[in-house]
Amino acid sequence: MNGLVKIQVLNYNVRMMFPSRGEFERAHFIRSFLSQSQADVIGLCEVYLPSLKQILIGNGVIKKNYPFSTDSFGNNSFPRLHAGLSLVSKYPIIRSEVLQFNNVGKIFFPFTLYAGKGVLFAELDCNGTRVGVFLTHLQWGNTKHQRSIRKLQLQELRQFIENHWTIDKPTILMGDFNLFDNNHDGEYGYMRETLPGLVDVWSELYDISEKPGYTWNVNNTTIIAPMKNYRYDYILTSENIHPISCKIKKPNTGNISKDRKKNTHLHFRHWLWYYLSSFFTVLFFPVIVTCHLVRFILGLPVGLFGELDLSDHYAVEGIVEIKGI
Secondary structure (H helix, E strand, C coil): CCCCEEEEEEEEEEEECCCCHHHHHHHHHHHHHHHCCCCCEEEEEEECCHHHHHHHHCCHHHHHHCCEEEECCCCCECCECCCCCEEEECCCEEEEEEEECCCCCCCCCHHHHHCCCEEEEEEEEECCEEEEEEEEECCCCCCHHHHHHHHHHHHHHHHHHHHHCCCCCCEEEEEECCCCCCCCCCHHHHHHHHCCCEEEHHHHHCCCCCCCCCCECCCCCCCCCCCCCECCEEEEEECCEEEEEEEEECCEHHHCCHHHHHHHCCCHHHHHHHHHHCCCHHHHHHHHHHHHHHHHHHCCCCCCCCCCECCCCCEEEEEEEECCC
16 A cells, blocks of 8 residues: 555434435435535435435435445345445445344334344445445443343444454444443443454544533434433544544534525424424424423523424544555
């Protein structure tokens, strides 16, 4: 390899599941956000429907800027959908594989009924340097059972990586890990132990106690009820990759230009329709309205009365440099 290769990656859980008008409108906004990104590789979690995927990355400037793509579509295991993973790249994809995890959580409510989890692998040719990129989404939840499922999925993830790549080559792993702590003695520590040789880019660059890097935030205007802040979304790299920067991106309608707002027409009535059209969130509609009203009265950040966050997660963007090999 001649010289160093710099790669910019973006990881974003977009929560795209329900075929409703509100989802289609939100997909247009997310596509506008993605089109402004300078990333070389974009990994998206929770893209479950082909129609929404088509809006997000299937045409227009996204398709033009990212001509190479792979996803988990077609890998279904009834009654669950595929793993909901999509990856687009400016670099050619030499090969790709996908695994839907064998270990899955019990069906607690409709969302987990058909939301699959898994890992997607793509080998990229980055100007002559081969880079292995893995995109994953692990079990959600903080019960003992859900944590145990997440541990088993981490073991499956490790085996999948070993079967398809070796981390003495440049490796990038990103996705929604759904870890409920950043404690080295807890889930975070187990994740690091299970994935040896991979470096957490955020913790390499920042002191987590001072800059925790939350990607699930109680001030996010799409969260249905107040919760704690969590760092669910990660970018990990092999030790032969040097992290340069890592940022939490907070995509919302305020980030989108006026022209794009005019073209997509996402207003209050569309969000109202979005909540009502989802048989899952309709059960929590009184909670949603109450939370937003309380925030409005107290002067806290709100979505229905101002800028709207585009997903219940924030995106993570990292720039890394591959060392000479």
